[in-house]
Amino acid sequence: MQLFSALEPAQQTFASGLVYLRGFALQDEQQLLDDLNKVIAAAPLRTMMTPMGYPMSVATTSCGALGWVGDTTGYGYSAVDPISQLPWPTMPNSFIQLAQTAASAAGFDDFLPDACLINQYQIGTKMGLHRDKDERDFTQPIVSVSLGIPARFQFGGNKRSDKPIQILLSHGDVVVWGGASRKFYHGVMTIQANQHPKLSKTRINLTFRKAG
Ligand code: MD3
Ligand code: FE
Numbered sequence: 001m002q003l004f005s006a007l008e009p010a011q012q013t014f015a016s017g018l019v020y021l022r023g024f025a026l027q028d029e030q031q032l033l034d035d036l037n038k039v040i041a042a043a044p045l046r047t048m049m050t051p052m053g054y055p056m057s058v059a060t061t062s063c064g065a066l067g068w069v070g071d072t073t074g075y076g077y078s079a080v081d082p083i084s085q086l087p088w089p090t091m092p093n094s095f096i097q098l099a100q101t102a103a104s105a106a107g108f109d110d111f112l113p114d115a116c117l118i119n120q121y122q123i124g125t126k127m128g129l130h131r132d133k134d135e136r137d138f139t140q141p142i143v144s145v146s147l148g149i150p151a152r153f154q155f156g157g158n159k160r161s162d163k164p165i166q167i168l169l170s171h172g173d174v175v176v177w178g179g180a181s182r183k184f185y186h187g188v189m190t191i192q193a194n195q196h197p198k199l200s201k202t203r204i205n206l207t208f209r210k211a212g
Contacts, residue, residue: 010022010023011105014165014167014181015179015180015181015184016179016180016181017106017107017108017141017176017177017178017179017180017181017182018175018176018177018178018179018180018181018184019105019106019107019175019176019178020167020173020174020175021102021105021106021173021174021175021176022170022172022173023172023173024098024101024102024105024172024173024174025098025145025146025147025172025173025174026171026172028094028097028098029172031094032094032095032098032145032147033147033198035092035094035095036118036147036204036206038089038092039061039063039089039092039118040061040118042089043061043062043063043067043081043083043084043088043089044061044083045059045060045061045118045120046059046060046061046083047059047060048060048069048070048071048075049070049071049072050070050072051070051072051073051074051075052072053072056070057122057124057125057126058119058120058121058125058127059119059120059122060117060118060119060120061081061088061118062081062088062115062116062117062118063088063089063090063091063092063095063116063118064088064090064091064113064114064115064116065079065087065088065091065114065115065212066078066079066088066114066115066211066212067079067080067081067088067115067117068115068117068134068211069082075134076134077115077134077135077211077212091113091116095116095206095208096113098143098145098174099111099113099116099143099145099208100112100113102143102145102174102176103141103143103176103178105176106141106176106178107178108140108141108176108178111140111141111143111208111210112210113143113208113209113210114209114210114211114212115208115209115210115211115212116206116207116208116209117206117207117209118204118205118206119204119205119206119207120202120203120204121151121188121191121202121203121204121205122191122201122202123149123191123192123193123194123201124190124191125190125191126187126188126189126190126191127187127188128187129154129156129160129164129185129186129187130185130186130187131183131184131185131186132182132209133183134211135209135210135211136210136211136212137210138182138183140178140182140209140210141176141177141178141179141182142176142177142178142182142207142208142209143174143175143176143177143207143208144169144174144175144176144177144205144206144207144208145173145174145205145206145207145208146169146170146171146172146173146174146175146203146204146205147171147172147199147203147204147205147206148171148196148198148199148200148202148203148204149171149191149194149195149196149199149201149202149203150168150169150170150171150194150203151168151169151188151189151191151203151205152166152167152168152169152188152189152192153166153167153168153169153186153187153188153189154166154167154186154187154188154189155167155181155184155185155186155187156184156185156186157184157185158180158183158184158185159185160185162185164185164186164187166189169205171196171198171199188205191203
């Protein structure tokens with residue numbers, strides 16, 4: 001099985017603290033997918049409301065002590081799933097291991113994520129340019145894991161008007177967003193029609209955060 005294209009390096013640093021690790025999540029792929037399915041069975045994917053009162057196109061759920069929630073009053077983190085009123089599923093060991101080894105490969109040695117947001121994209125959905133600012137400690141990185149069909153991801157700088165760079169994120173790719181990149185504007189371009197052998201016509205993104 002060929003995991004890596006010979007065209008690009010397996011690891012690339014785009015900015016200080018911004019490290020791309022191609023295929024990094026494939027090391028323990030099946031365990032990761034099995035654990036993902038268990039989390040989704042316990043806390044189903046759902047579309048949160050935007051403050052404007054429209055449902056987001058991306059479906060989300062969470063695991064870990066804190067989960068990301070949104071409704072017409074705004075966005076934030078909650079210790080309970082608003083649908084079940086129960087705590088979110090615990091973060092599987094395979095998730096914690098992956099987040100920590102990736103953070104450490106990027107130079108962040110003591111990453112202890114307490115939140116894992118799971119985003120599910122169908123073909124035709126996207127995520128507009130935004131910054132992540134609902135977390136407390138911006139010295140902690142965010143680790144993102146892409147699964148399923150690929151996405152064209154864009155990130156700029158600290159200003160919305162900074163010209164974005166696009167990168168293709170494919171199944172198994174991991175990106176660590178630490179240092180200055182933690183505050184960069186970023187978004188996901190409209191997902192193009194595609195098919196993945198294990199995730200069919202969907203893309204799943206995991207983001208690991210120290211939110212509390
Ligand atoms: C750069 N998710 O959930 S992951 C999000 O593919 C989010 O689902 C996208 O943006 C997705 O908030 C992008 C990559 C990512 C995540 C967090 C970041 C990039 C980031 C935080 C700061 C800077
Ligand atoms: Fe984001």
